[in-house]
Amino acid sequence: MTDLFQYVPGNSPLHRMNPVTKIALTLSVCVAAFLTDNLFVLLALILFDLMIGVAAGAFRKALAIFRGLFKVSLFLFVLQALFVRRGNRLLWIVTDEGLSTAAGVVLRLLAVCLPLALVLTVTRVSDIAGALVQVLHVPYAYAFTLTTAIRFIPQFMEEMSGIMEAQTARGVEFDTKNIFKKLGLILPLCVPLLISSIRRTGATATAAEVRGFNLRTRASGYKKYGFGLVDLAAVLISAALITGAALIP
Amino acid sequence: MIEVQSLTFRYEVSERDALRDVNLTVPDGAFLGIIGPAGAGKTTLLHCMSGIIPHAFPGDFYGAVRVGGLDTADNRLTDLSRLVGTVFQDVDSQIISSVVEDEILYGLENFGVPHEEIGDRLTAALEQVGISSLRERTIASLSGGQRQKVAIASLVALRPQILVLDEPTGELDPFSSRQIFTLLRTLNREHGMTVVVVEQKIMLLSEFADRLAVLNDGEIVKEGPVRGVLSDIPLLERIGVNCPRAALFSSLLAEKTGTEVPVCVSAEEAVEAARRVMG
Numbered sequence: 001m002t003d004l005f006q007y008v009p010g011n012s013p014l015h016r017m018n019p020v021t022k023i024a025l026t027l028s029v030c031v032a033a034f035l036t037d038n039l040f041v042l043l044a045l046i047l048f049d050l051m052i053g054v055a056a057g058a059f060r061k062a063l064a065i066f067r068g069l070f071k072v073s074l075f076l077f078v079l080q081a082l083f084v085r086r087g088n089r090l091l092w093i094v095t096d097e098g099l100s101t102a103a104g105v106v107l108r109l110l111a112v113c114l115p116l117a118l119v120l121t122v123t124r125v126s127d128i129a130g131a132l133v134q135v136l137h138v139p140y141a142y143a144f145t146l147t148t149a150i151r152f153i154p155q156f157m158e159e160m161s162g163i164m165e166a167q168t169a170r171g172v173e174f175d176t177k178n179i180f181k182k183l184g185l186i187l188p189l190c191v192p193l194l195i196s197s198i199r200r201t202g203a204t205a206t207a208a209e210v211r212g213f214n215l216r217t218r219a220s221g222y223k224k225y226g227f228g229l230v231d232l233a234a235v236l237i238s239a240a241l242i243t244g245a246a247l248i249p
Numbered sequence: 250m251i252e253v254q255s256l257t258f259r260y261e262v263s264e265r266d267a268l269r270d271v272n273l274t275v276p277d278g279a280f281l282g283i284i285g286p287a288g289a290g291k292t293t294l295l296h297c298m299s300g301i302i303p304h305a306f307p308g309d310f311y312g313a314v315r316v317g318g319l320d321t322a323d324n325r326l327t328d329l330s331r332l333v334g335t336v337f338q339d340v341d342s343q344i345i346s347s348v349v350e351d352e353i354l355y356g357l358e359n360f361g362v363p364h365e366e367i368g369d370r371l372t373a374a375l376e377q378v379g380i381s382s383l384r385e386r387t388i389a390s391l392s393g394g395q396r397q398k399v400a401i402a403s404l405v406a407l408r409p410q411i412l413v414l415d416e417p418t419g420e421l422d423p424f425s426s427r428q429i430f431t432l433l434r435t436l437n438r439e440h441g442m443t444v445v446v447v448e449q450k451i452m453l454l455s456e457f458a459d460r461l462a463v464l465n466d467g468e469i470v471k472e473g474p475v476r477g478v479l480s481d482i483p484l485l486e487r488i489g490v491n492c493p494r495a496a497l498f499s500s501l502l503a504e505k506t507g508t509e510v511p512v513c514v515s516a517e518e519a520v521e522a523a524r525r526v527m528g
């Protein structure tokens with residue numbers, strides 16, 4: 001779980017693509033997923049996501065993301081199926097429209113989450129920040145906030161599992177199947193962790209300041225984020241995805 | 250040059266002074282080691298030298314600290330940082346980026362090192378610290394020791410006039426620790442960089458530093474050439490600093506044989522001294 005959002009070094013076309021293009025592509029998948037109500041279009045989008053995963057050399061990771069989303073999806077599916085009352089009744093209180101709405105919600109979730117997670121696998125956070133500043137002229141302070149937040153995810157997880165191991169050694173049973181019991185054990189740990197994270201964020205701000213944070217301008221970046229053929233291809237694909245989703249009934 | 254004059258500092262939330270009436274001068278080109286028990290105020294003193302105190306920590310600050318002639322209280326932290334580079338004790342709060350290469354680029358970019366020069370500086374810093382192979386790795390995938398080296402490299406790349414390091418080898422094995430100190434010596438001797446380092450490994454520190462300052466309970470209780478400081482074994486024992494074995498040995502040797510034995514800072518010197526005394 002810890003490494004789900006971690007950058008994996010590589011040299012695929014997706015790695016080389018301009019970070020701004022990658023974000024645009026991700027967003028167009030999201031837009032397309034929300035424009036359409038057609039389950040087949042949603043399935044096609046998921047298939048497209050998986051192909052992207054293959055192109056990025058991260059197919060196994062894509063599957064892992066699927067697995068991670070499975071429980072949430074199941075929960076959402078059951079909830080929707082039970083609560084949508086329109087349409088013809090099929091079984092007990094479940095209707096055909098309920099089923100298709102539920103399927104739509106779940107497929108949409110998968111179609112949207114996959115590229116969001118994949119984009120972080122093929123892009124260094126610093127490149128996202130760098131490109132936002134250089135290409136889109138986003139103020140550096142905002143970009144820095146983004147990078148710091150994303151950088152804290154693995155650190156937070158690392159500390160969390162460290163504390164849980166220590167507690168397990170003292171006999172606390174974190175591997176309980178009871179979800180409420182588990183939450184009851186984990187939540188109290190989050191508070192001190194959050195406090196230490198916030199304190200550390202303060203220290204990181206100082207660390208940034210003593211290495212010239214305030215002097216940074218749009219021209220500071222050493223890496224240049226240019227656009228190439230892959231970017232053109234991605235833009236065309238993005239346009240095709242959105243048009244397709246909007247036009248196919 | 251760093252001049253600390255009658256410095257007293259108390260953290261805002263604290264009941265007692267973290268530093269009390271500290272006076273210390275670090276001339277240009279010096280290699281100063283700072284030792285002392287936990288909680289003595291070593292980190293606080295380094296923060297005062299780099300300007301992080303008073304700028305980033307609220308508290309009561311009396312006295313004056315000047316680095317390169319600039320009063321730390323009157324100058325922006327950013328301007329002070331051009332002169333003084335700091336390696337933090339907590340590596341994880343020092344590292345800003347998620348990939349090694351980016352971490353070293355960060356300061357180079359911000360301080361406006363010309364882009365033609367940045368590539369070479371980056372490669373050189375990685376090489377000097379011995380982490381060229383880690384260049385593309387993510388920070389999250391590194392061990393504590395490797396992270397420590399990245400933090401050191403990111404400051405070495407900046408080539409500040411003064412470099413202060415807070416327990417820079419805390420997570421390193423003996424081989425890497427020696428490697429880092431050898432690098433610090435090269436920077437100090439060949440590039441004239443002033444080096445101030447807080448270190449627990451006193452034996453190693455004594456071999457490389459020119460002078461030592463001993464902090465205890467917020468006060469400098471001794472300062473001077475390495476051998477002079479290490480010869481005061483009762484003081485070191487009283488404040489709970491573990492004295493290097495070689496120094497202990499030479500003083501015991503002097504005591505037991507009633508002869509004059511110079512203070513030893515390495516095992517080789519101790520052997521040599523024993524050989525001389527035993528005839």
Ligand SMILES: Nc1ncnc2c1ncn2[C@@H]1O[C@H](COP(=O)(O)OP(=O)(O)O)[C@@H](O)[C@H]1O
Pocket residue numbers: 260261262263267285286287288289290291292293294306
């Ligand atoms: N941020 C802080 N806020 C309040 N008190 C602090 C803070 N940092 C350190 N202190 C206190 O100041 C004293 C000196 O700490 P420090 O400089 O970290 O010592 P050392 O580095 O020698 O272990 C200690 O008593 C410590 O508890």
Ligand SMILES: [Mg+2]
Pocket residue numbers: 291292293338415
């Ligand atoms: Mg300390």
